Amino acid sequence: MIHLGEYNTLEILRDTEPGLFLGDGDQDEVLLPNRYVPETFEIGDQLEVFVYLDNEERPVATTDQPYIKKGDFAVLRCNQVTKFGAFLDWGLVKELFCPFKEQAFKMKAGGWYLVYCYLDEDTQRLVASSKTNRFLDNKELTVSQFDEVDLIVSHPSEIGMNVIVNKRHLGLVFKDDIYKDISVGDRLKGIVKKVRRDNKLDISLSQIGYRNIEPSAAFILEVLKDNSGFLPLHDKSSPEVIKEQLQMSKKSFKKAIGSLYKDRLISIDANGITLIK
Missing domain, CATH: 2.40.50.140 (Nucleic acid-binding proteins)
Structure with a gap:
């Protein structure tokens, strides 16, 4: 089947006055007008062409590359x-x-x-x-926290910039996370910073330094950010207090803050842990 709006690899069937007729092996044919015919060719050769409708609403092939294709x-x-x-x-x-x-x-x-x-x-x-x-859907996400994703800058909002995530989902880069000039249509790499309960996606344009560390450490960093960069917890805190505030064991907590301290992401003192900006 020959697909409109897409690139198709088709076989040269015959050479005619208006151009080459190409086929897909299923009896579907399309004309490649003379202006796109290669200088040398043989019947049976394979050509990659883009197929769309001409001014007469007839399928036609071209070797030109459009700026956009179906689904993009x-x-x-x-x-x-x-x-x-x-x-x-x-x-x-x-x-x-x-x-x-x-x-x-x-x-x-x-x-x-x-x-x-x-x-x-x-x-x-x-x-x-x-x-x-309307061509984006966040009901069933195909991405998770800390995934690297492809972004297309969509449109600004009062709190940041909306972005298209992997051509499927809608995400948001908050103003505080935008450290360079970006414009609508820019294609960038990003990181899923947070997946909210309503499946809204917070996106970071820069690599998140802690995205490869253990989940407990990543969680503590998120809690720190939500609490102005400070938590009154440290390695001397009781297991009960740690569990109440972070829903994790003291062992997991100590391992996590040790990793964060080693990576110079937090400082630890007698009052608690502080996020290093």
Whole structure:
């Protein structure tokens, strides 16, 4: 089956006046117009091509590489707006259509917008949507705390910057964790800093120094952060107090703070432990 909006590896079936006809071995064929035909080829050769609909709504192949494909996000320039919707430059001859109903904010010619590309089931056309959040789902997460993830910067909020996580989930980088200039559409690496009870994801843009240490140590660091960087606990604290405050044994607690102290992430004194900033 030949897939619209994706790269397909197809076999050259025959050479015709308008171009090469390519097939997938299942009797599906698509035209590769002359402008994309390689200088040398033989019938039976395999070509990797991108397939989309031309101006006549017919499947057509191209060797050009679009800026976005089906199921992906990208920042695209709006070339024009008509009474039907906006038309975006995605690097191919035919522009990518974004209907008015799929625009989070009304697009303007010359503007740049983060969009998602999908195949409209009703029209079987590739279209864009700047309502990117509706293509993300945090109900069933595929990531865990301290996982390294791929990020696409989505849109700002009052408390930070929303990011798309692994092209599947929505996450948030808080202002205090943003140490460099980032813009909508930037692709970055990040770390899942925290998974909240409602499955919201807190993301860090920098490597978390403690992400590879034991879970008890990581948990203590999170509790320290939630308590202004200080806990009135130390290696002389009673097992009962430690269990009450941290739900862990004194043995686990001592091992964890020992690891954190060794890594210079905390200081320990007679009053308790303090997070080193």
